[in-house]
Amino acid sequence: ELGVERRFVPESCPRAVRPGDFVRYHYLGAFPDGTRFDSSYDRGSTFNVFVGKGQLIAGMDQALVGMCVNERRFVKIPPKLAYGSEGVPGVIPPDAVLHFDVLLIDLWNSEDKVQVQTYFKPEKCPRTVQVSDFVRYHYNGTFLDGTLFDSSHNRMRTYDTYVGIGWLIPGMDQGLLGMCVGEKRIITIPPFLAYGEDGDGKEIPGQASLVFDVVLLDLHNPKDGIAIENQLVPESCERRSQTGDFLRYHYNGTLLDGTLFDSSYSRNRTYDTYVGKGYVIAGMDEGLLGVCTGEKRRIIIPPHLGYGEEGRGKIPGSAVLVFDIHVVDFHNPSDSVSITVHYKPSNCTVLSKKGDYLKYHYNASLLDGTLLDSTHSLGKTYNIVLGSGQVVLGMDMGLQDMCVGERRTVVIPPHLGYGEDGVEGEVPGSAVLVFDIELLELVSGLPEGYMFVWNGEVSPNLFEEIDQNHDGEVLLEEFSEYIQTQVDTGKGKLAPGFDFEKIVKNMFTNQDRDGNGKVTAEEFKLKDQEAKEEHDEL
Helix, strand or coil: CCEEEEEECCCCCCCECCCCCEEEEEEEEECCCCCEEEEHHHHCCCEEEECCCCCCCHHHHHHCCCCECCCEEEEEECHHHCCCCCCECCCECCCCCEEEEEEEEEEECCCCCCEEEEEECCCCCCCCCCCCCEEEEEEEEEECCCCEEEEHHHHCCCEEEECCCCCCCHHHHHHCCCCCCCCEEEEEECHHHCCCCCCCCCCCCCCCCEEEEEEEEEEECCCCCCEEEEEECCCCCCCCCCCCCEEEEEEEEEECCCCEEEEHHHHCCCEEEECCCCCCCHHHHHHCCCCCCCCEEEEEECHHHCCCCCCECCECCCCCEEEEEEEEEEECCCCCCEEEEEECCCCCCCCCCCCCEEEEEEEEEECCCCEEEEHHHHCCCEEEECCCCCCCHHHHHHCCCCCCCCEEEEEECHHHCCCCCCECCCECCCCCEEEEEEEEEEECCCCCCECEEECCCCCCCHHHHHCCCCCCEECHHHHHHHHHHHHHCCCEEECCCCCHHHHHHHHHHHHCCCCCCCEECCCCCCHHHCCCCCCCEC
């Protein structure tokens, strides 16, 4: 009778051979005395055959039924279930008992379909693979017995392809449908939906079932546009970004599976760029439009609006990009200073103008509210001569036409502030500045072009009065002493806010036309006695 000894049975046996199944197995064939008459191992290929259809000797047809993939059986077949009294001339003698050591490698049925087993699925699955989508995935490819034949992990590169349009074997086209990014599944494909009778001519033999352990990393469709998910929109949004605006924003850039490829936070510096001008990838150009200062949004960019098939740096080709952005500020190069008055005294007759000496308090911050500086914390006012270049141009503009006691907010674009370079360690480059200002004191300045004026009539013998020793020459010391006396007695007034010695020296130099350190009567002239010149004079 037929003898079957199960020498190894795998722990997992999801399927056993039934009549009508197709099997691939290795075997050693020997006589009872141990003499070998045949071996599939010697030929380097499995024996491939349908079971229960008369393609095998009767004993083997029976012995294979119930076997699992990777199971090993020792089979004793009597002559009546083998080659009988005739044998096989030159190979198997008549009435021979045959011993077979069988290892089942593969098993399938012509009625089989692609089998999908999902063993991990993300909680969030906003989108699944559909026909004509482009996917990027990693896989390990094995035969049904677990033998590895290929792996994208070993190449350290994803497999990138369209789904459902014939770029893949039919079974993989089917097996990838419905997957989420991050999902892991095992796809088992019968050979008639894989490489069929001929195999691939390399690693995959004919009639081989294939098992792919797949993790989906990326998914998009060529028709996709960008996707925007608003994460935080400020309650107050007076202005939204438009084409031509200049933005400063922070971002984390990841792939669709969460892999971080870049971050402005790690550099501790915002990314600064024009919007809608082609300075950034097309998807980001579009995604940054319509944002508010302080807004946080997620921008999902398909590769045809990102870095395309080639990728860039840490970004692989055909990768969907996810940017989580935080808009710090934005402006337009055509912007001027913006002034918002919060309080103006009812008695407001004297307004600040160029040349006035101002004392004021301020809080300086960025557009996102980050405090930069405050005179309140220093316990003293900030003092300037308006229009003299002692502050940035935008502040000179923002302090115009203010009265004592007035409070206002002045918003200064960077081209009227500290420009592209900013102030190292204090003000970022290209930053919009916000100053909350209170004017505390105003000392009226002199007419433009004057550093000193008389409060009354000018002496007709002015040079002689300055030339105290009457030697016909005025030295700097004499000049300085005279001016000081005029100021102390109220007869004259210096431009407020400037250093006395510097003003006097400047006035003296303007009179010392030959530069010899002395002023003569011929050199000495009042402002209205000469043609208007660029420098300041008496």
